[in-house]
Amino acid sequence: xxETRGITVKVAASLHSRAKQETEASEQTMSQFxxxxxxxxxxxxxxxxxxxxxxxxxxxxxxxxxxEVQDYIRAHKMKLKDFGITAMRRMMDEAAPVDPGEANTxx
Numbered sequence: 254x255x256e257t258r259g260i261t262v263k264v265a266a267s268l269h270s271r272a273k274q275e276t277e278a279s280e281q282t283m284s285q286f287x288x289x290x291x292x293x294x295x296x297x298x299x300x301x302x303x304x305x306x307x308x309x310x311x312x313x314x315x316x317x318x319x320x321e322v323q324d325y326i327r328a329h330k331m332k333l334k335d336f337g338i339t340a341m342r343r344m345m346d347e348a349a350p351v352d353p354g355e356a357n358t359x360x
Contacts, residue, residue, distance in 0.1 A: 260287070296332070310337070 264272075276286045314322075326336050 272283065272286060276283050326333055
């Protein structure tokens, strides 16, 4: 296991409160939460900026389904982004080709 070191920071009380709520909800320690946030931030690389030719996909799901997905990606040591892209790509690859003129545009 990699050696660990401490970080001490002062943050706004409201931000601290939100972080504390998240750690309690996810049953993580504050150290685990902050480490995950930092890891996520540094792993994003060039994605930190909204510039370029990247787009965002967002949608709401039930709390139950969200928990199932979180459990799955943790168990498989995946990132949510990688899981989503892989799942969508697999569905598109398995689906019958669609004529762009006949595509359903419902959202």
